[in-house]
Amino acid sequence: MFSPLIAAGRLNVSAAIRTHRRGYSGWTGAVNTDYDPLDPAVAAQPHAAYDALHRSGRVHYNPRRATWILHRLDDVRAALRDTDRVTSSHGVTRVRMVADLVVVTDGEQHSRLRKQVQPAFTKGALDSWRNIIDKLAAGLVDDMIAAGNCDAVQRLTMPMPLRVIAAILGVPESDIADFRRWSDDSTQLINFTPTVSGVVSTARSMRAAVALRRYFLKHLADGHLKGSDTVLGRLLQHSTDGALTDNQLFYIAILLLIAGNETTTNLLGGMLHTYAEEPDQYDMIRDKPDLIPQAIEEHVRYTSPIQNLYRYTRADYRVGDVTIPSGSRVLMSFGAANRDPLAFDDPNTFRADRNPRSHVGFGYGPHLCLGAPLARMEAQAVLRELVDRVTRIEMTGPTTWSTNSSLRGPIHLPVVLHAKSAT
Numbered sequence: 001m002f003s004p005l006i007a008a009g010r011l012n013v014s015a016a017i018r019t020h021r022r023g024y025s026g027w028t029g030a031v032n033t034d035y036d037p038l039d040p041a042v043a044a045q046p047h048a049a050y051d052a053l054h055r056s057g058r059v060h061y062n063p064r065r066a067t068w069i070l071h072r073l074d075d076v077r078a079a080l081r082d083t084d085r086v087t088s089s090h091g092v093t094r095v096r097m098v099a100d101l102v103v104v105t106d107g108e109q110h111s112r113l114r115k116q117v118q119p120a121f122t123k124g125a126l127d128s129w130r131n132i133i134d135k136l137a138a139g140l141v142d143d144m145i146a147a148g149n150c151d152a153v154q155r156l157t158m159p160m161p162l163r164v165i166a167a168i169l170g171v172p173e174s175d176i177a178d179f180r181r182w183s184d185d186s187t188q189l190i191n192f193t194p195t196v197s198g199v200v201s202t203a204r205s206m207r208a209a210v211a212l213r214r215y216f217l218k219h220l221a222d223g224h225l226k227g228s229d230t231v232l233g234r235l236l237q238h239s240t241d242g243a244l245t246d247n248q249l250f251y252i253a254i255l256l257l258i259a260g261n262e263t264t265t266n267l268l269g270g271m272l273h274t275y276a277e278e279p280d281q282y283d284m285i286r287d288k289p290d291l292i293p294q295a296i297e298e299h300v301r302y303t304s305p306i307q308n309l310y311r312y313t314r315a316d317y318r319v320g321d322v323t324i325p326s327g328s329r330v331l332m333s334f335g336a337a338n339r340d341p342l343a344f345d346d347p348n349t350f351r352a353d354r355n356p357r358s359h360v361g362f363g364y365g366p367h368l369c370l371g372a373p374l375a376r377m378e379a380q381a382v383l384r385e386l387v388d389r390v391t392r393i394e395m396t397g398p399t400t401w402s403t404n405s406s407l408r409g410p411i412h413l414p415v416v417l418h419a420k421s422a423t
């Protein structure tokens, strides 16, 4: 995975890059690395690689992937803030893209698009969803306790955000199964790979996106969503940008599905896995439930549901002694930055009472996650329910982690929840 020199932590910034294939062939001043976030084994278990990056220098460069890597918390935060030079407007994945979407724009275009979505996440909106979220958390934890030994991903961590988003988008219970299938398939569009199976799966995703679009347009046409307390209803009422077209509303719905589902599933899965492995930490929360909001923040840092996103430089960009040339692809390692030993004491240890305020689990700067308050509310509701009802979370088999280089979380999590005995 790493070149032996780097793995041993001995290569320093004075090492010149002798580039292979597509990368720069000259001196860059960065530490040359073969750390590869796309390697499935690294994606599933990236933390040893992060430790090695932190040991071996400030800025790294992978010539095979033609990618610069930022992994220190301060450097990642500074780059995320500097959208003039380090932009999202060429996309935030390895494949460059241009689209009129909030995540992949900067400057005025980004402000305009962000303002369109923002009314969906006001405090009033969140308060109006609290009951729905609490009820869903209670129901799903009930269900898991009743099931005994089961896969928490199927029973809790996937259904929770999906049902929340369905509820706040105004999708009725009777349509949840179809909605789940379409949204699962269509959100795979983000994982496009230029292989035969990648193209086949993209075709399926496109069909699902078309079905989802037809569904929303039908519901928008019948007038029920407009004027309702749902996300789309709110967006229509608060539109600052003239009337939003049905198509724009559909794109916002898809954006929320992509941005909010798998990320929250990863957070919830990471949380259960951590408490099963660290029962002392779970007991601490049971003793002091006031710590719940702080503990969720530590879960976001520790799990980092989004591990990696990219940016592209549109001017030379200096980090310490290294100049990243204009036009470069730069990996923002949120996962590594959240385990930066310069920023967090003993970063590979989960501490429910740490309060890691500076983490970048929800990003930072102009693109700071719009759904963070919703994700926090969901995770806090689930943890409150667990702490009220469950004395111990026991793992009954190994956790399987996703191998996606951006989104990391458990995809199988066999556990049993031991309920408090009724008194």
Ligand code: HEM
Pocket (backbone or CB within 6 Å): 080, 088, 092, 102, 103, 104, 114, 117, 255, 256, 257, 259, 260, 261, 263, 264, 267, 300, 304, 305, 306, 309, 334, 360, 361, 362, 363, 364, 366, 367, 368, 369, 370, 371, 372, 374, 375
């Ligand atoms: C634990 C759950 C979540 C995590 C870890 C997470 C993480 C992130 C991160 C890191 C970004 C910044 C992307 C960048 O800088 O390029 C982001 C942006 C965003 N997130 Fe989340 N997110 C979560 C949940 C949600 C939810 C529930 C929603 C909405 C339903 C949401 C909506 C958005 C949107 C719309 C943006 C784009 C903001 C912009 O570009 O201005 N997220 N999220």
